[in-house]
Amino acid sequence: MSVSTRRRAAVAGAALAAVVLAACGGDPTASDGDTITVGSAGFNENEIIAEIYAQALEAEGYTVQRQMQIGAREAYIPALENGEIDLIPEYSGNLLLFFDGESTATTADEVDEALDDALPEGLEVLEESPAENKDSYNVTRELSESEDITAIRDLAKLGTVRVGGNPEFETRSYGVPGLQDVYGVEDVEFVSISDSGGPATVNALLDGDVDVANIYSTTPSIVANDLVTLEDPENLIAAQNVVPLINEEKATDELEDILDRISAELTTEDLLALNERVDGDEKAAPATAAQEWLEEKGLI
Incomplete structure (x- = not known):
């Protein structure tokens, strides 16, 4: 019997059980094999991606329970390990550093290889997407075009x-030290702006108070x-590619195929557009933005 045939049989059995439970006053539930609890970290972008996973699975007949906005890894990784949640969107580089704080992997391939070794037993990452959300160096369009600056090394001009x-960007390896050691941008004046690439940082860039600003790569203000x-x-x-992190007890071939199709379509540009819809003037619900993205890509 194929996986899909087994799943249809399980759903049919669950439906029959629901009738019996309803007659007895119980709460109907789907079979364990077809019920997936999807969680998200405590910020909107992660909830949008979690909703994309959840709705795609529901479209294929899975019963999905949601636990959104859980918080940081310190909260949701234990929940994933003990089965309170089954699936959550993650970011490859930071996930690696959570389990191996000494890792020096930087490229997508290096991070992937190191992550496979670093994950504890019982957790698995599936196919990663091209989409990334990570620190990035940004300049105004005017400066880029007037000085022909398109790459970090061009800042030396x-x-x-x-x-x-x-403040921590001044000493982190990918901050000022990296500019100097990796790209040879020696003459650096650091301006501390404590809003994580938010409005104050963007305004400093637009007003000409700084030449380049560290802003997370999927921030709508870009x-x-x-x-x-x-x-x-x-x-x-x-590399900080978006990747499904799953309790391997739930990682069936069918479920992996559904999530792999999502990963193949999701880009950084998509995340920017989705974040703009949810965090910008429209204030769309994460579930609405997720549904319309899935429909646009022909995934539901």
Whole structure:
């Protein structure tokens, strides 16, 4: 019997059980094999991706329970390990560092290989997507075009480079030290702006108080202000591809195929657009943005 045939049989059995339970005053539930609890971290982008996973699974007949906005890894990784949740969207580089804080992997392939070794027994990552959300160096369109700056190394053309970012960016390996050691941008003036690439950082860039700013790569203000995200050919900033993290007890071939199709379609540009819909003026619900993305891509 194929996986899909077994699943249809299980659903039929669950439906019959629901009738019996209803007659007895009980709560109907789907069979364990077809019930998936999808969680998200405590920010909107992650909830959008979790909704994409959840709705795609529901479209294939799975019963999905949701636990959104759980919080940080310290909260949801134990929940994944003990079966309170089964599936959550993750970011490859930061997930690796959670389990192996000494890792020096930066490219997508290096991170993938190291992550396979670092994950504890019982957890599994599926196919990653091209979509990333990570630290990025951004300049205005005007500066990019006037000085021909498209990659991080091009910042050396400016002489003294004023860099805006959170205080820790001054000492982190992918911050000022990386500019100097990896790309040879030696003359750096650091401007501390404590809002994680938010409005104060963007305004400093637009007002000319800094030349380049550290902003997370899927922040809607990048698109809204026509900023240019600089290329990073030396992989100074570690890969942060969106990847499904699952309790391997739930990782059937059929479920993996559904999630692999999503990963094949999801891009960084998609995340930017989805975040703009949810966090911008529209204030769309994450579930609405997720549904319309799935329909646009022909996945439901």
